[in-house]
Structures are given as C-alpha cells and as structure tokens.
Amino acid sequence: MVSHRVNKIEASQTMQIAAEAKRLKADGINVIDLSVGEPDFPTPHNIKEAAKTSIDENHTRYTINAGTIELRKAITAKLKRENGLNYNLNQVIVSNGAKQSLYNAILTIINPGDEVIIPAPYWVSYPAMVSMAEGKSVFVSASEKNGFKLLPEELEKVITPKTKALILCNPSNPTGSTYTRKELENLAEVIRKNDCWIISDEIYEKLIYDDFEFVSFASLSEEFKKRTILVNGISKAYSMTGWRIGYTAAPEEIIEGMNKIQSHSTSNASSVSQSAAVEALTGPQYVINEMLTEFKQRRDYLHYELTSLPGISCYKPEGAFFLFPNISAYFNKNTNVLRVNDSFDFAMYILYEAHIATVPGSAFGAENYLRISYAVSMEHLKEAIIRLKKALSKLS
Ligand SMILES: Cc1ncc(COP(=O)(O)O)c(C=O)c1O
Structure with a gap:
C-alpha cells in the first residue's frame, strides 16, 4: 500500500x-x-569545456551540502549585479534543479494544513509539492484579459491569516506573462497586511523580450527581501536542463532549513554541474x-x-x-x-x-x-x- x-x-x-x-x-x-x-x-561550448576541465581536475567528490563556495559566490555576485540584491553565502543554497529548490523551500515553511496561494494558470508541480508537504493549495484565477497576471483585488479575496505563502511564477510557465515593477508593488501592498512568504520562481528571468524590464520580487524593498524565497537556476537561461542546478536565496533561517532537508535527502548537487554553473554565471553571456x-x-x-x-x-x-x-x-x-x-x-x-x-x-x-x-x-x-x-x- x-x-x-x-x-x-x-x-x-x-x-x-x-x-x-x-x-x-x-x-x-x-x-x-x-x-x-x-x-x-x-549548452554553450565554454560551459561544456568547464565541465570537462572539472572532471580532469578531479572535482568529482561530495561538495559542501549547500553548494561550493565558488558557485555560491558566483550566485551572490549575479544577484547583486543583475538584481541589485545583497545576499551573503549563508543565504544561498544550490540544489538539484530549481524544482528541488522549490520543493525544499515548501517543505521548510509549510506545516500540515497551511494555505498556499497559487495563481492559476500555474506550473503543474506547485500544487503537487504543496500536497506532498500536506499544505492546502488555494487557487486564484488570473484571467486572460489581465494578461494572466494576478490582480491585487483578487489576491485580497483569498489571502487570510492562514496563508503561509504565495507562489509567484514570474515570468510564468505556462503563459509567459511577466509582471511589471508596478504590478509587483501593487501585490506587495496586499501582502504587507498579511505575514506570509512569497516564493518567487524566477527560472525564466533571462527569457524576456522587447526590452521588457524583469524585476525580482525581493528587490522591491528590504522589507520584501526578508519575506521572499527567491528561486532561480541555470536550466532555462543557459540551456542546461539536464545538468540539474537550481538555487535559492532567502533569509538564513530558510536556507538552514532547506540545508537540513537536502543533507538528509539528496545531499549536494552534482560537483561537475556546479563547476559548469560557475562558468555559466561568470563567463561570456552573449x-x-x-x-x-x-x-x-x-x-x-x-x-x-x-x-x-x-x-x-x-x-x-x-x-x-x-x-x-x-x-x-x-x-x-x-x-x-x-x-x-x-x-x-x-x-x-x-x-x-x-x-x-x-x-x-x-x-x-x-x-x-x-x-x-x-x-x-x-x-x-x-x-x-x-x-x-x-x-x-x-x-x-
Ligand atoms: C516554472 C518552473 N519552475 C521551475 C522549473 C524547474 O527547473 P529545473 O529544471 O531547474 O528544475 C521549471 C521547469 O520546467 C519551470 O517551468
């Protein structure tokens, strides 16, 4: 059974x-x-070469559970450079793909019965992850006429003291729609009144068209940075879906929790993939x-x-x-x-x-x-x- x-x-x-x-x-x-x-x-040539070198140099053992210092440094530098966000190395954990980052984050904050708001259309794995953590998904429709973006008045209707988190997929899978800074600020106004986490899934951050400005939720303000669990990775941006590297940046208590879960489940992400990810984040971006x-x-x-x-x-x-x-x-x-x-x-x-x-x-x-x-x-x-x-x- x-x-x-x-x-x-x-x-x-x-x-x-x-x-x-x-x-x-x-x-x-x-x-x-x-x-x-x-x-x-x-996957770009320079990244593949970095992985080959990593193997030749015998970087083939367990790494620190949360990810190598080199990779976490590359991630904090990226978050500073591109998103204007300051995180220290203890506020970042590398996992086996953004999917594991999301799952570990959900396991870290959700108690049985906690509510998680998920705007629909949603990425298929969010409700399953919430269910595995024994939380309760609360769906709220984001309609086509509003570009499939959650409106503050819609959020207001479902957010309650029982809400533990809101999952925001920005840019979105499946719709591709992406929030402007103003739209995020309007949602933040509603969230401010309720003490909940925002899990911001930014895995499609780099795939943005027509000079649209991508805004990371955590960058709205210091107050919101403290409430945001930022998930990103290299899978989509660098065409590296098979390498399985994702990461989370969040307050230390969250990263510590995720670190515990990861240490007793999968341990570190692949050592060779981590070396490749350093090259992805620090090498040429053209x-x-x-x-x-x-x-x-x-x-x-x-x-x-x-x-x-x-x-x-x-x-x-x-x-x-x-x-x-x-x-x-x-x-x-x-x-x-x-x-x-x-x-x-x-x-x-x-x-x-x-x-x-x-x-x-x-x-x-x-x-x-x-x-x-x-x-x-x-x-x-x-x-x-x-x-x-x-x-x-x-x-x-
Ligand atoms: C919205 C969204 N989040 C997270 C992921 C997971 O990314 P990764 O391949 O890094 O685990 C995907 C992959 O399809 C996705 O579409």
Whole structure:
C-alpha cells in the first residue's frame, strides 16, 4: 500500500498525451512536439569545456551540502549585479534543479494544513509539492484579459491569516506573462497586511523580450527581501536542463532549513554541474542574446499565426517560450467520429489528426487554453501551423 501522500498526487493527463505521442513516434509517425519545456539549443561550448576541465581536475567528490563556495559566490555576485540584491553565502543554497529548490523551500515553511496561494494558470508541480508537504493549495484565477497576471483585488479575496505563502511564477510557465515593477508593488501592498512568504520562481528571468524590464520580487524593498524565497537556476537561461542546478536565496533561517532537508535527502548537487554553473554565471553571456533573438522571432511568428486562426485569442507574452491560446471556441465541435469537449480532447484531437503534441490548459488549472511551446525550430513551427489549420477546418 502506498502512502496517502502519494495517493493525493493526481495522475497527470499530460503524461497520457506524452505517452500517446511517444507511441505514435515509435510507429514512425512524424509528431511535432510542441509540449517541450526546455530550450532546444545545446549548452554553450565554454560551459561544456568547464565541465570537462572539472572532471580532469578531479572535482568529482561530495561538495559542501549547500553548494561550493565558488558557485555560491558566483550566485551572490549575479544577484547583486543583475538584481541589485545583497545576499551573503549563508543565504544561498544550490540544489538539484530549481524544482528541488522549490520543493525544499515548501517543505521548510509549510506545516500540515497551511494555505498556499497559487495563481492559476500555474506550473503543474506547485500544487503537487504543496500536497506532498500536506499544505492546502488555494487557487486564484488570473484571467486572460489581465494578461494572466494576478490582480491585487483578487489576491485580497483569498489571502487570510492562514496563508503561509504565495507562489509567484514570474515570468510564468505556462503563459509567459511577466509582471511589471508596478504590478509587483501593487501585490506587495496586499501582502504587507498579511505575514506570509512569497516564493518567487524566477527560472525564466533571462527569457524576456522587447526590452521588457524583469524585476525580482525581493528587490522591491528590504522589507520584501526578508519575506521572499527567491528561486532561480541555470536550466532555462543557459540551456542546461539536464545538468540539474537550481538555487535559492532567502533569509538564513530558510536556507538552514532547506540545508537540513537536502543533507538528509539528496545531499549536494552534482560537483561537475556546479563547476559548469560557475562558468555559466561568470563567463561570456552573449549566447543568451542569440537564443533570445531566435525565441523572439518564433514567438512573433507563432503569435501572429495563431491569432489569425478563426476563434483563437492569445495574449502576447513578455517572456518564457510558451504561448497560451484560448481554444474554447472549438469546444462542442465535432468531426464525423469525435466531439471536442474540453482542452484535453482538443490536445488529443490535434495529436491524432495533425500529429502535434501540446499540453491542455486543464493541466495548469485553466480549462479553456492550450500550452504551446516554441522551443522547437522555426521549420517545425511552420509545419505545425499548416497541420493545425487543416485539422481545425475539419471541426464544425
Ligand atoms: C516554472 C518552473 N519552475 C521551475 C522549473 C524547474 O527547473 P529545473 O529544471 O531547474 O528544475 C521549471 C521547469 O520546467 C519551470 O517551468
């Protein structure tokens, strides 16, 4: 018998679609995978070289549990340089990806029954993590007309003395929308009245377009820095998802708690990956701009094409590499063999009919939508649009 903790985690529909996409691919069908959550670029050369050197120099043993001093120095320097934030080394911990950072942070602050506010659409793992910590997720809708951003008046309605934390994903997976300084300040005004933590997931920080200014929540003021658990990493910015390095910057009591949890679960993140991460954060940064130029072209192309399709609306996001179109105009439409009732059916329909894999909005707590990743080549995006148009024309 498995634990009640495991039983509470919902089996994901996303997995079902991914499994089906895999099956079709194995049958030789050319599936275009727009469900991906990672950049399609190789890790930059200088970073790979740093990792090779690290192996040759035998940096292959356990490191300090919280991460090497060198890496934590590189992180504190980055936070100072790019976000105007001063942290000391004891206020930073390196983990096996930002995902582990988030999980350890949640385990550190949540007692059974504590409420955690999660704006929807949300990243799929937040509610599962809160549930594993035996907390209670409180969802609040961030609507398309407001760019999927949480409004202060909406936050006001759900924040109570029972609220232990608010999780803010900025820029957001799945919508790509990113908060302005003013929007964050307005949320901060509401949070000020309630003593809760803000877990600020900034993993897509570097993927920002059109000169939009990214603002880290902790940088709003010293008061908010003390209440923010800042999570970031190198996975998305440097195309290093497989290297598994994420980090947290927060007040010492939080880092100490996370350190304890990590020391009894996974211990330090990979020593070689930590060396590579030092190079990522301190070496040349131009590769990010090359990646951004490419992503921006794809975003503009895909946004234009999607919003030209009948019935589809789509917020043009400021960051990340996802579009989150509203596809609800296609609900209750049929072909001669099936009926599309919801976002899951829609995703399944375009998988079978157009051989395009996507993720239904229901996975992110937003039923009327579909997450489309543009972390694939322009050639694939163009082909996907041709196939999508054809498939949609068959629904009536
Ligand atoms: C919003 C968000 N946070 C955190 C993560 C985890 O990042 P990492 O690969 O560094 O664990 C992801 C990865 O998909 C993400 O989309």
